[in-house]
Amino acid sequence: MKLSRPVTKQPPETIVALIDVVFFLLVFFMLIGRMDATAPFDVSPPTAETGADMPSGGITVSVSATGDLAVDGIEVEAGALDNSITARLTSTSETLVRINAHRDTELRHVLPLVSRIEALGARDVVLVVTPETTPPVR
DSSP, rough: OOOOOOOOOOOOOOOOOHHHHHHHHHHHHHSSSOOOOOOOOOEEEEOOOSSOOOOOOSSEEETTTOEEETTTEEEOTTHHHHHHHHHHHHHHHEEEEEEOOOOOOHHHHHHHHHHHHHHHHOOOOEOOOOOOOOOOOO
């Protein structure tokens, strides 16, 4: 008597392993890829000068954490800032303006201020910073 074995069906191939590989590749390339826009030309950011002496003379514009302004220690309204700086630039023949902003001041208060001061005729605008007391960890 001849016994025949039943025909075994091949289990269908699963693509679960392939999906896992594709998912890992996707995550890998997302982690190593650059997500920011790159400039079409070389951009070298400026280097901060820590420990350099502050230039003497000039006008000091102070900006509080809430955006309030003062020129040489006298509080001024935002609308009167241009007149106050122009008067000081012409009376003292200074071209240097220091901006001393509180560390919690939002950038939206400082950047337009730099543009306004330059438009008024200041040749040099210096941002006052506090150097770190401890060296950065690398």
